[in-house]
Amino acid sequence: MSKTIIISNRLPVQLQISDGGLTAKPSVGGLATGMKSVHHGGESLWIGWSGLTKEDTPPELEEDIDKALRVHGCLRVPLTTAEMEGFYFGFSNRTIWPLFHYFLEYTEFELDFWETYKTVNHKFAQAILEQSEDEDIIWVHDYQLMLVPQMVKEKRPNATIGFFLHIPFPSYEIFRTLPWREEVLEGLLGADLIGFHTYDYERHFLSSVRRLLGLDVSFNDVYLENRVIKVDSFPMGIDYEKFHSAAKVSNALKGKERTDLQQKLDDHKASAPGTKLIVSIDRLDYSKGIAKRINAFEYFLNKYPEYKERVRLIILAVPSRSNVPQYKLLKREIDELVGRINGELSTVNWTPIWYFYRSLPFENLIDLYTSCDIAWLTPLRDGMNLVAKEYIATRTDKTGVLILSEMAGSANEMNEALLINPNNFEQQADTLKMAIEMPAEQQMARNIFLQNRLRRYNVEVWANEFMNSLKAKKQGADPFVSQKLNPGILNGMLEDYKVAKNRLLFLDYDGTLVGFHKDPQKAAPDKELYDLLDRLHHQEGTTLFLISGRDKETFSKWFLDKKYNMIVEHGVWISRNGQAFQLLEKVKKAWMDKIIPVLESFVDRTPGSFIEEKNYSLAWHYRNTDPDFGEKRATELNTVLTSLIGNDDISVLNGSKVMEVKSSNVNKGRAAARMLSEKEYDFVFSIGDDWTDEFMFQELPNSAFTVKVGLKKTKAKYHVEGVKRVRELLANFVNPS
Numbered sequence: 001m002s003k004t005i006i007i008s009n010r011l012p013v014q015l016q017i018s019d020g021g022l023t024a025k026p027s028v029g030g031l032a033t034g035m036k037s038v039h040h041g042g043e044s045l046w047i048g049w050s051g052l053t054k055e056d057t058p059p060e061l062e063e064d065i066d067k068a069l070r071v072h073g074c075l076r077v078p079l080t081t082a083e084m085e086g087f088y089f090g091f092s093n094r095t096i097w098p099l100f101h102y103f104l105e106y107t108e109f110e111l112d113f114w115e116t117y118k119t120v121n122h123k124f125a126q127a128i129l130e131q132s133e134d135e136d137i138i139w140v141h142d143y144q145l146m147l148v149p150q151m152v153k154e155k156r157p158n159a160t161i162g163f164f165l166h167i168p169f170p171s172y173e174i175f176r177t178l179p180w181r182e183e184v185l186e187g188l189l190g191a192d193l194i195g196f197h198t199y200d201y202e203r204h205f206l207s208s209v210r211r212l213l214g215l216d217v218s219f220n221d222v223y224l225e226n227r228v229i230k231v232d233s234f235p236m237g238i239d240y241e242k243f244h245s246a247a248k249v250s251n252a253l254k255g256k257e258r259t260d261l262q263q264k265l266d267d268h269k270a271s272a273p274g275t276k277l278i279v280s281i282d283r284l285d286y287s288k289g290i291a292k293r294i295n296a297f298e299y300f301l302n303k304y305p306e307y308k309e310r311v312r313l314i315i316l317a318v319p320s321r322s323n324v325p326q327y328k329l330l331k332r333e334i335d336e337l338v339g340r341i342n343g344e345l346s347t348v349n350w351t352p353i354w355y356f357y358r359s360l361p362f363e364n365l366i367d368l369y370t371s372c373d374i375a376w377l378t379p380l381r382d383g384m385n386l387v388a389k390e391y392i393a394t395r396t397d398k399t400g401v402l403i404l405s406e407m408a409g410s411a412n413e414m415n416e417a418l419l420i421n422p423n424n425f426e427q428q429a430d431t432l433k434m435a436i437e438m439p440a441e442q443q444m445a446r447n448i449f450l451q452n453r454l455r456r457y458n459v460e461v462w463a464n465e466f467m468n469s470l471k472a473k474k475q476g477a478d479p480f481v482s483q484k485l486n487p488g489i490l491n492g493m494l495e496d497y498k499v500a501k502n503r504l505l506f507l508d509y510d511g512t513l514v515g516f517h518k519d520p521q522k523a524a525p526d527k528e529l530y531d532l533l534d535r536l537h538h539q540e541g542t543t544l545f546l547i548s549g550r551d552k553e554t555f556s557k558w559f560l561d562k563k564y565n566m567i568v569e570h571g572v573w574i575s576r577n578g579q580a581f582q583l584l585e586k587v588k589k590a591w592m593d594k595i596i597p598v599l600e601s602f603v604d605r606t607p608g609s610f611i612e613e614k615n616y617s618l619a620w621h622y623r624n625t626d627p628d629f630g631e632k633r634a635t636e637l638n639t640v641l642t643s644l645i646g647n648d649d650i651s652v653l654n655g656s657k658v659m660e661v662k663s664s665n666v667n668k669g670r671a672a673a674r675m676l677s678e679k680e681y682d683f684v685f686s687i688g689d690d691w692t693d694e695f696m697f698q699e700l701p702n703s704a705f706t707v708k709v710g711l712k713k714t715k716a717k718y719h720v721e722g723v724k725r726v727r728e729l730l731a732n733f734v735n736p737s
């Protein structure tokens with residue numbers, strides 16, 4: 001039976017070693033909770049770091065630790081202190097974290113960090129490989145493990161792998177600064193499904209994939225030679241019921257039953273009626289914009305001094321990554337800021353800011369959420385921000401105002417909150433005023449919508465949606481029209497091949513027999529290809545045609561003395577057995593003079609594009625342009641050309657990164673059909689990779705074997721994965737037994 005394997009940097013279990021021995025308690029974080037529906041029973045395993053480095057693990061407890069973890073369905077990846085330094089505090093938190101949160105100035109590109117990151121990712125991948133089987137579903141979490149999907153896929157190609165990134169994926173302009181950007185993208189593309197919190201992160205990722213790896217992307221699918229990867233957004237929710245019911249319980253407690261913190265908050269409210277409490281809760285992280293928020297609070301108090309003594313800001317900053325220098329500096333900055341502002345503005349009755357630098361127990365978190373009239377969250381960048389959602393979930397009477405930064409992923413789903421730009425102090429001061437003065441009915445009207453959405457799309461739904469999408473990928477629900485040329489079909493085809501007396505083969509060239517090159521002239525045939533074609537050409541009973549959009553000069557240079565049969569320029573010219581090229585179709589070319597200037601103007605305006613002038617057609621190549629810009633220009637050119645050519649017998653063909661203008665009565669399909677009509681053939685085969693080959697697939701009789709190279713939609717019956725596979729397939733023809 002297949003099982004689910006979850007991988008994250010930290011295991012969802014807290015280990016504690018004390019005099020009394022070892023304890024293992026499940027963590028209560030959002031991820032651990034959300035994965036409950038996925039990680040249960042004996043069918044799932046969670047692999048991660050235990051929280052103890054090798055140096056911190058007493059050897060005599062190793063076995064007990066493993067046993068304790070096993071009870072929770074967990075397996076640890078042992079890491080040394082040095083590995084944690086380079087992998088976690090180094091590459092993860094001093095390179096990726098700042099870079100992906102747009103803090104280029106804090107980003108360190110250290111080769112040592114990168115090397116350790118690779119080593120540790122490898123350890124995680126190894127642990128997965130040891131524990132998994134082909135039919136398992138593997139879900140990798142977050143930025144610490146971006147290389148794991150590929151490391152696993154390489155060794156276990158049939159495994160179904162999902163990856164979810166909990167932090168933003170930055171725009172291409174930021175991501176491209178990473179020295180190891182290609183490796184990171186390739187690492188992620190080992191997955192079958194890649195999930196992000198928002199569509200924006202998804203779009204940034206796809207843009208980097210196209211620009212840096214030059215891969216084809218169609219909607220949210222990335223096309224590799226042998227696989228299609230789905231990229232999608234899954235906005236993470238919270239355990240709504242847990243927060244909502246905890247708030248209900250807390251509200252129902254009376255007097256001394258209430259927590260100490262709640263009693264203090266109650267006393268404060270009683271002593272200062274009409275005052276408002278504003279809360280902010282974050283890990284102490286520069287991405288959360290805590291220092292800016294404090295400055296904005298000071299700005300607000302100076303702009304609207306009537307609110308002095310009438311509002312108080314409670315900041316809960318949870319210690320985080322305090323080994324990283326940048327976090328130490330931030331801690332100092334915030335300490336100083338709070339000290340200065342409280343020093344300058346406090347009165348006998350009032351301290352503007354209550355600042356807690358610690359982690360509070362869950363009950364106290366609920367106390368803060370339920371007691372504060374406003375939650376003010378101002379991250380400068382945040383993948384999602386669950387605190388915003390948790391605050392709303394605890395507002396059982398539906399009052400409360402959420403002020404939320406537009407830069408948080410959650411802002412996309414929380415339109416009813418007051419959304420602000422954390423860099424705009426003027427706007428923040430005015431929004432705070434608005435929040436303080438907002439009538440309860442309006443607060444409730446906003447929160448009803450927010451609560452309904454959070455209740456519906458909770459963290460369990462999030463986890464299940466991701467898993468269902470991953471399972472759908474596993475079942476191969478890809479919308480391919482053609483069938484993979486599997487060994488069964490191949491054997492049948494070879495049987496037919498063997499017994500056939502007269503075989504006809506049409507082989508496209510670029511993208512089929514050779515890969516694409518930036519400069520088309522460089523895609524010359526290699527020795528292996530010549531050998532293969534020679535053997536097919538000289539095989540008894542086989543008629544081989546190279547059929548291409550290329551010009552006759554290039555093909556003459558490469559193949560004329562080989563005497564292969566060739567059809568070039570999509571069917572304008574034909575050469576058989578080494579004879580000079582002859583016209584196969586009568587074509588007009590007067591139109592070309594009119595079209596050249598149009599194409600030239602597109603070349604001038606599209607860096608990297610160029611014109612290929614053939615005898616009877618004109619091709620505008622844009623493989624080397626910026627991919628987004630190139631596509632945009634191609635659409636534009638298509639419109640211009642179609643309006644220009646009107647009813648003339650000219651048509652525009654969209655090939656693979658090339659647009660070709662040519663006479664309508666010429667295409668590979670017509671040419672192939674003509675060859676077919678010359679003689680009786682009992683085995684017909686055609687193979688090609690792009691749009692222009694579709695004419696062949698369409699035109700050939702149903703009995704023909706038509707094969708598409710790559711995974712695009714096609715009229716061909718079968719597909720193979722890439723040039724290497726094409727050559728292997730043709731090698732079978734040389735020796736069909």
Ligand code: GDG
Binds near residue numbers: 030365387
């Ligand atoms: C990353 C991404 C993304 C906070 N203080 C205490 C405490 N918390 C809990 C909150 C909340 C969680 O910690 C913080 O979650 P966030 O989403 O706000 O932020 P990150 O830790 O940065 O998380 C983020 C998230 O991953 C999920 O994908 O949303 O964008 O940066 O659940 O309640 N809990 C307790 N005491 C505290 O003092 N018990």
